[in-house]
Amino acid sequence: MQRILITGALGQLGLEFIKYFEKSDVYVLATDIRTPSEKLSCEFEKADALDKDRLDQLVKKYKINTIYHLVAVLSANGEKNPFSSWNLNMNSFQNIVEISLDNNIKKIFWPSSIAVFGTDSNLDFVSQNPSMSPETIYGVSKLAGEKLSSYYFNKFGLDIRSLRYPGIISTDTLPGGGTTDYIIEMLNAAKNKSDYTCFLSEETKLPMMYIDDAIDAAIKLMSVERKKLTISTSYNVTGFSITPSELENQIRSRGFDIKIDYKPDFRQKIANSWPKKIDDSSSIKDWEWSCNFGIKETLDRVFS
Ligand code: SER
Numbered sequence: 001m002q003r004i005l006i007t008g009a010l011g012q013l014g015l016e017f018i019k020y021f022e023k024s025d026v027y028v029l030a031t032d033i034r035t036p037s038e039k040l041s042c043e044f045e046k047a048d049a050l051d052k053d054r055l056d057q058l059v060k061k062y063k064i065n066t067i068y069h070l071v072a073v074l075s076a077n078g079e080k081n082p083f084s085s086w087n088l089n090m091n092s093f094q095n096i097v098e099i100s101l102d103n104n105i106k107k108i109f110w111p112s113s114i115a116v117f118g119t120d121s122n123l124d125f126v127s128q129n130p131s132m133s134p135e136t137i138y139g140v141s142k143l144a145g146e147k148l149s150s151y152y153f154n155k156f157g158l159d160i161r162s163l164r165y166p167g168i169i170s171t172d173t174l175p176g177g178g179t180t181d182y183i184i185e186m187l188n189a190a191k192n193k194s195d196y197t198c199f200l201s202e203e204t205k206l207p208m209m210y211i212d213d214a215i216d217a218a219i220k221l222m223s224v225e226r227k228k229l230t231i232s233t234s235y236n237v238t239g240f241s242i243t244p245s246e247l248e249n250q251i252r253s254r255g256f257d258i259k260i261d262y263k264p265d266f267r268q269k270i271a272n273s274w275p276k277k278i279d280d281s282s283s284i285k286d287w288e289w290s291c292n293f294g295i296k297e298t299l300d301r302v303f304s
Contacts (some may be wrong), residue, residue: 001025002026002065004021004064004067004068005064005068006031006070007055007096009030009032010030010032011032011175011176012173015173018030021042028043029043031044031045033048049071049088049092049095049096055096056103065107066106067108067109068109069092069110072088072089075267076178076270079270082137085137089142090144101156101158107161108158109161109162112145112146112162112165112233113139113165114206115142115179116146117130118139121275125278128281135270142164161222162235163217163235166208167179168209168211169183169209171184171191179206182244182267186198187251193258195258198244198261201262201264202262204244205241205276206275207240208298209237209238209293213291230286231286235282235286235287236278237283238280240295240298248260250295
């Protein structure tokens, strides 16, 4: 039986993984540095991912054999304090690696991001393995984690699996401090009939993915035989690409009379260093990834 530890479990992805696993027969221990605002459907223990001894005790106590390590300071928040962001992103990663080696953990899921790319990556259509010069501390830490994942696999056989997520769209659970957050903010503004000031310019095209596809992709990647995986860093995945003005038009075409202003801030520079479109053919080939939610299906779900 899979016995899963989720770190950063109260974040956007963590809460959705908990919901997903509720319907399956795996055991889940959720951990976070925060306290849940309402009761979760699984076991919860408050734990700081920088506290290696505490995590190690929990892994032993709950006989964990799989880890979803979701702790991270995202791109925009990361720029406010790069040193502490690096510390959290990398030292928590390193703790998970050491604990996994010590406790014979079978598999680890660790999300990477489109933030690993940079302006030298051919941003119009980013391939699986272009040049990469990330411009945020978040991107630098994700790229370092990718390289370490590959290193630890080759050195110790540690099975870390990873996806380079684009912006993830969920309206029940909110992201915290990312550059793609505008899409969720604009959708929630439409739902709440309020005005919205977008922090990116109208024409900023970025790749996005509906939350169900994000969870589905991780579950699929985690369930294939390792020998099928030709990439030991992280796989490109994508749903669809969209600009804020295209999203505004889509929202209007569904009858929402929303007033949107555009006032790009420091996040514009981050977005300018990120892909417009992603080539996810390696994921399709290696583990049969397929996306179910385009923009239409996503908005049908968001406004249902
Ligand atoms: N959604 C993330 C961010 O904007 C990208 O991985 O930081």
